[in-house]
Amino acid sequence: MSETAKPSDAYRLPTDVRPKHYDITVRTDLVKETFEGVVKIDLEVVRPTASIVLNAAANLVLTPASLSTPTVTQLAPIETSYDESTQRISYTFPQELPKDNKITLRIGFAAPLTGSMSGYYKSAWDKGIYSLTQFEPTKARRALPCWDEPLLKATFDVTLISRAGLVSLSNMPALATPAAPQAGDEALYAGVEAKEWVATKFETTPPMSTYLLAYANGPFAHLESSYKSPLSGKVRPLRIYTTPDLIHQGQFALDVKAKALPLYEQVFDVEFPLPKLDTLVASDFDSGAMENWGLITGRTNAYLLDPNNPDMRAKKQIAGGQSHEVAHMWFGNITTMAWWDNLYLKEGFATVMGQSIILDKIFPEWKVDSEFINNILDEALALDAKPSSHPIEVECPDANNVNQIFDALSYAKAASVLRMLSKYVGEDKFLQGASIYLKKHLYANSVSRDLWEAIGEATGIDIPNLMDNWVSKIGFPVLTVTDTETGIRVRQDRFFEDGPAKPEDNQTIWTVPLGLLTTSQPGQAIVNNEAVLSEREAEFRLDTSKPFKLNADTNGVFRVLYSPERLAAIATEAAKSDTLFTLNDRMGLINDAMALSKAGLLKVSAALNLVYNLREEKEFLVWSGISSNLGIVLSTWWENDHIVELLNSFRKQLFAPIVNKLGYQYSKAETADITQLRTLSITQAARGGDPVVVKELQDRFAKYIAGDKSAIPADLLTVTFHTAAVHGGAEGYEAIVKIYDHPDTPSVKTAAIRALGATPDSELMEKTFSMIRTRSRNQDVMYFFYGLNQNFKARKPLRAFFEKHYDEFVTRFEATFTLKRLVKGTYAGFSAEKDREQTEAFFKGKDTSRYDQGLAQALDGIKAKTAWIERSTSDAQEWLENWEKTSTKL
Template sequence: MSDTVKPSDAYRLPTDVRPKHYDLTVRTDLEKETFEGVVKIDLEVVRPTASIVLNAAANLVLNPVSLASPTAAQLAPVETSYDEPTQRVRYTFPQEFAKGDKVTLRIGFAAPLTDSMSGYYKSTWDKGIYSLTQFEPTEARRALPCWDEPLLKATFAVTLVSRAGSVSLSNMPALAAPAIPGAGDEALYAGVEAKEWVATKFETTPPMSTYLLAYANGPFAHLESSYKSPLSGKVRPLRIYATPDLIHQAQFALDVKAKALPLYEQVFDVEFPLPKLDTLVASDFDAGAMENWGLITGRTNAYLLDPNNPDMRAKKQIAGTQSHEVAHMWFGNITTMAWWDNLYLNEGFATVMGESIILDKIFPEWKVDSEFINDILNEALALDAKPSSHPIEVECPDANMINQIFDALSYSKAASVLRMLSKYVGEDKFLQGVSIYLKKHLYANSVSRDLWEGIGEATGIDVPDLMENWVSKIGFPVLTVTETETGIRVRQDRFLEDGAVKPEDNETIWTVPLGLLTASEAGQSIVDNKAVLSEREAEFKIDTAKSFKLNADTHGVFRVLYTPERLAAIATEAAKSDSLFTLNDRMGLVHDAMALSKSGLLKLSAALNLLYILREEKEHLVWSGISTNLGIVLSTWWEHDDIVSLLNAFRKQLFAPLVKKLGYEYSTADTADITQLRTLAIGQAARAGDPAVVKELQDRFAKYVAGDKSAIPADLLNVTFNAAVVHGGAESYDEIVKIYDNPDTPSVKTSAIRALGASPDPQLLETTFDIILTRSRNQDVMYFFHGLQENFKARRFLRASFEKHYDEFVKRFEATFTLKGLVKIAYSGFSSEKDRAEAEAFFKGKDISRYDQALAQALDGIKAKSAWIERSTSDAQEWLENWKQASKL
């Protein structure tokens, strides 16, 4: 191999020196909204050098700088340079340091606390501000100069100097107050002896990556619990912190954390290594939550639940989020990916463990493995079906690319592939392999093959061969099933949502566990979990006179295409009360049918017919899949009033009977399934315009604003607020604004935000956008955009308003994940080639490097929907008209 520098090397730090330990002191002044500090970094010289290069963002003022070496107590740099694109500062010193030298770099730094939601930033609450960090993926450099790459692990000793009466938090427990040091650091401790300020020193961390470093300062209150380690018997304290006005809503999240930790220790056979695990709830937070080691952070709606009026959806979100972040304490924090191209090792694993395997052990009644199909697998397949998708393991040389791969591929597809592997080899063997992997890489870094080798050691299977194309290649297959005299022939081809598969798109051959379900002579299901398709096509001997199905229990990451006749037969069998096919099978059928219709491989009428056949379904999760897919059709034909009207009539016929059966009252005696089915049915019927349901919700809203907060159960906040704005005019809209300004809980506020986008009145939509621009929290803008995009009458307004204020949004969200989300929401709702061309024209000449993937995905979606409309409008109209006539509506 040549010595030519790879493009990625331009964005990676030199390896002449390696950090071993950071001694970090940060003084936070919440009154002046500033911070300053000193970091002393112990370095090991790997190769002779006179220059030291590290990361620092442009917002930091760096001064003074000195270096202590074996031959000099204090060296000042003779030259300093800064490269803004790579956020790197280079210090050149007057002498060369030898390999093996131990040197200490000391840098002072200062910056304002801004509302950027990245680096070290401020968050507001009713009585002022507080500060916290968000460093993943590459924002530690906004808070301190450092080696901001995951491979460069070091230990951290943190001291926080803050005003008396405030609470300081970090990854580790606090020690006794430190003595004021010398060496020019005295200014950071000014006021400590007079007790106007407090210095809090924390225990030194284990070796960890900079993106996991965390600290915070503010007027925090807390709840406390503990858990007993099943491995050592040690009892560890667990706390959750929030501002005093919110802390009473944090108990449920704390309880989940206490239940999850011992389960993770048992399945990994590795004890949680830190002395404590805190969670901090933040009112301004860019991502959903963050797995900082020992100090998890996250949004209010990721952790807070009203104990007096809890809703099931919020409970599930909180439990899933908390369990996901706890999974990272091992998978990501103890063992960390070597570089961001293996981000999926962190996020995919935390998703499948935290939101499925472990959560199922805590809440078996929630059927989380089944819910995985709706919420995670289907999201993954929807994104991966776009031409602009990327492999799970993807090159990401610079920071702009790194931010963009925090998407449904790194999380949901990776989790789905790992779930498929777990089901194929058996969950016990899978977890045993994970334990082997973790133990071999404790406090170190790893790549994909390390995980595959651990699972291979536990199972005796050639896991790298099985998994290679699933993680290194783009896309996934559709399996076409052709019936033969002796069984079935199965062929695999790349699946694309627009159906336009070119030969160069279709080169990958995946190793596909088929999950072949057949019927025994006695009519019982038999599942062959060892049947694998590892070539383009192959034949399998089965009796096609009996029921059969591929992808038993919907464990596989692929779609299955049957003939329309076979699909109808499978659907008819699935609709039986004593069906061979499981809940998971029925869910998979619904999602496959609509996706195949969108791609042109199946008629839309066949997919709609499948939904109709399942109209006597009892399970909420199947109904959830049905509603999602009807929503996809509605959102595609949103400007075709005749189709929308027919689809809404269809929705009403499906869901209104469920509303009549289940009613509007919630009880603690209800199962999770009944609770969610009631909420879903009322929501679908209301959005379809069912007059009885709309009136009921309007009546409840009137009682709510008159002071009877019990009139709207927490589960119905979203749909009730929405119906009030859609049907109640300016008067109801104004009431929602009041609720937004003074919400009882974070979930009430989020429901109000989304409802403010639901009005059909252009003037009220202008008012909503003015709220976004002038007084919305940064973290809430995404919710506003979702509310507007879901309103067909607001989609064009949203896009026009985003384009008008584009420069403001770019500046406001330049260092966050939010910007790419706003771009995707603003454009993904459209369905015509004209809209696609106009979007491309708007972005021509703009710097799209921070969101080019999100934009490409939105444009791909428009293209696919436009083709679907052209291909399927008459088919859909004919089926819906026939259904209407047969139903005598």
């Protein structure tokens, strides 16, 4: 039987017996770097059975299990077996367990605390270690035996025993009464009476999935705030914890959490159900952050901000991340997907709510709905355009492979589809539907149709018919627009990044809200949000002699292809100071043009011409899209020195005038747009090699390393360090190493890591490679890889380094999300057929099951760029050479 044909019970736990309540006691020894404990699980017997099957990872040492029933104090199994491939332990008992009987399973467990960033693990700081959990998606089984599936919710009592003087945290508040040992657990409480150890018992949780269970122990300091529920008037404490040396950087994240919680309660009309909400910031963390109920966790650069020198990019990252995790307190925690194939129900919703709808209410000046287009929608479309993409609702029967679907499709595409739906039905109705959905599934599990039916109830629209193909089918459409005598004809086909869809890959018909923008008689924009394309092609009446465009405000999850003549007319309108097209429209036009040129549906010269026509643009986010798309062209033709040189000249001419206008000084009084436009322009001009900007940044770096930290504003740390690494030789490199060893903030450290990958010197590159292996935190390795991949001179050496130490990386990151990131970070930059062949040859015969999707996406990307180069090199070169001849030199 093939893997896809396996019955579901080959992957899912039997449901004859289900957990109702866990009583967990964990003793953590940070000196010996070990933990041990016991779990007592109250069970519901759904069907009479003599066997119990649950999850336990191989790292746990388990004591013999025993059952207690109303008639038997201890019932030992007659047979115990373990399947390492499924991480399941099976117990067979001498008699059948009757239905509905009160039964408790008891198992002891122990394991070392490792730096795996998975399960219950250790994190290091300057004065020692501390411990914390990371259980999503299937790593609770690395900390205790349990039913480690999202459907199998239960309540939890947690008791943590630790050395005196440390802080213990869990999902719920600690009880005032010290924990006392139960019969059989006395050994875990050794030293408690002598006050060398402390036992902390926490309140009982609501019903929840095991992946949301959390606890931690260490020398934590905290900041405290609170919020008042707009629904009940209750005041709940809010805290942020981390080590004492970092806690002063936690205030901004705490403030965002205090602002976000009452907003979520209002829009969902469901009160936050726990008595507190903590955030724990860790120095070693695999993902960005994790939404454990009542105890959010995350890495330092996801939550910490220097209050004396904050940078805008970090502020936005922290605010969006904190708001995203708070959204999960409802979407994911109160109502949980039934299985991981519906991961998007929580991640897509948390992304659109946390990083757009709610964040916009907290920071309206940030224009986060517009930023969504560049940062989330375009990322989703770029990944979904690959042949190796997958549907939002993706089959993932084997829990061993769940890590792979934590990608831009489950997050960004799902969020983009939900945003499109919200814009189509109206945000108020959309949120009303979300509220209905939550209330119908409080403390329960759900699937896609539950959400669609709830939004349908709020809107009166057949939402399943509208949305099913967007989540169940792979890909998205490109809409081809042609003029007719009475208006336009619109045709939909599946979009691929490497060329037109083949008939066999072009079967899906999406229901597409067109967002048709036309012009009224007085010359005002009119948007028809009711126009929908639900067939292969259809005609729509409008006056084509006046400006129009599809996908008004770039709300839709599709690309739009116009004729060259129509695109030129749209570009002319977009460049006007009083244009009909909004900021969102102009951003979408740029992103579409470059993606369509990559796919061979539009000349790259047309995309470059659109960019050049917008050179008088004032908005940061349009310029951000321009810089990203020029970066895509550069990264494709990276081995063509002539085109790279021309593109760098093009970048300099576009961005250096903005630098001249805005200068290098930041002001608290200026808008967020001006701050970000200054940073972007300096970055682009410097990376394009503008000598004036490079010299300015080198001078500032010299002052910085001489002790004047004010010489580099926080927003310029990344580009200044990068410039020092590129132009500063060994002296600049070693100065950055010292900064890396003693960073003032997480942002400083990340900027230093990326800069260490930017050196063009091969000997210095080898030092960076050595640093990755010998003295980098596991959580930081991906930043090293990203910095190296962006350095054209380092791409091939990075590949050689990764392949030489492949087995080491697999072992080091086996249980984390990091391995797939390293694979993509190593190979996605290549754009020649020989590189694709070499990549395939290296991985042939290897077990790629934990990252095969990321590898396939990297290979698809190489193939698409190879085709783009073959198709468009002469066109790109001709346009750039003509621009260079005719443009006004700086």
